[in-house]
Amino acid sequence: MHIKSPGINAIRWRYKPVLHLLLIMPTVYLLSFLFLGKLGANPVEVITHETGEWGLRILLLSLAVTPAARIFGAGWFVQFRRLIGLYCFFYILMHFSIYLLLDLSLDFGYLLDDIIDRKYITVGFGSFVILFLLAITSPIGIRRRMGQVWTRLHQLVYIAGVLGVLHFLWSTKADDTEPFVYGGILLLLIGYRAVRYLKKRVKSISTSRARPTSEFAKHFSARSESY
Numbered sequence: 001m002h003i004k005s006p007g008i009n010a011i012r013w014r015y016k017p018v019l020h021l022l023l024i025m026p027t028v029y030l031l032s033f034l035f036l037g038k039l040g041a042n043p044v045e046v047i048t049h050e051t052g053e054w055g056l057r058i059l060l061l062s063l064a065v066t067p068a069a070r071i072f073g074a075g076w077f078v079q080f081r082r083l084i085g086l087y088c089f090f091y092i093l094m095h096f097s098i099y100l101l102l103d104l105s106l107d108f109g110y111l112l113d114d115i116i117d118r119k120y121i122t123v124g125f126g127s128f129v130i131l132f133l134l135a136i137t138s139p140i141g142i143r144r145r146m147g148q149v150w151t152r153l154h155q156l157v158y159i160a161g162v163l164g165v166l167h168f169l170w171s172t173k174a175d176d177t178e179p180f181v182y183g184g185i186l187l188l189l190i191g192y193r194a195v196r197y198l199k200k201r202v203k204s205i206s207t208s209r210a211r212p213t214s215e216f217a218k219h220f221s222a223r224s225e226s227y
């Protein structure tokens with residue numbers, strides 16, 4: 001299936017604002033429920049959970065952009081990857097800040113203890129550090145300057161996803177269906193990428209094996225011409 005490219009102006013003026021609107025919706029509903037007093041007895045807990053879960057959902061969405069672009073033959077989807085990735089970081093930054101500010105009262109000593117003692121915080125922090133690095137290196141100018149290093153660095157997004165799912169799984173006290181669902185989606189996305197990588201490797205090995213023959217053929221035909 002091929003989805004026709006909508007043109008640069010439609011992307012800028014129509015699709016991007018819609019995407020912004022959709023991705024900011026969870027914040028709008030959380031804030032409105034907070035001000036209406038509809039977040040229950042423990043609003044901090046609800047906001048921590050919601051921001052964490054939205055961060056993870058949006059992270060998975062950002063990983064699905066490239067496979068979707070390939071499957072639907074719509075390369076222009078890829079333009080939205082950076083925007084979606086930055087929204088993921090926005091939710092995770094809120095998630096982390098609420099925890100640091102309201103749970104730990106900005107006590108960095110407690111934070112360090114938690115990172116060392118509680119394994120779900122250890123992996124959550126690992127994921128946060130990766131997402132932070134990806135967010136600060138996301139501007140186009142930095143990307144150009146970093147070259148291949150940028151590509152390598154941004155492949156860490158899969159590790160951030162794995163750590164994020166483990167963080168969810170280990171923080172869940174009762175029903176762990178949801179972390180397994182997210183983990184399954186992540187495995188599919190990693191699997192898709194792994195298969196593409198392997199196919200590319202096999203292709204490049206077979207073309208490099210084929211090259212001596214064709215060079216020989218070229219050489220041979222050049223010589224035969226001169227004879």
Ligand code: HEM
Pocket residue numbers: 048049050052053054055056059092095096099121124125126127128131160161164165167168171
């Ligand atoms: C330093 C970084 C982080 C800290 C300190 C942190 C802290 C927390 C805390 C305290 C909870 C609540 C656990 C409970 O119920 O007792 C939580 C849940 C959660 N966090 Fe994080 N987190 C961090 C990073 C992340 C990252 C990077 C992601 C996603 C990529 C994430 C996704 C989640 C999810 C999905 C939940 C469960 C939400 C639910 O139960 O509905 N967190 N986190």
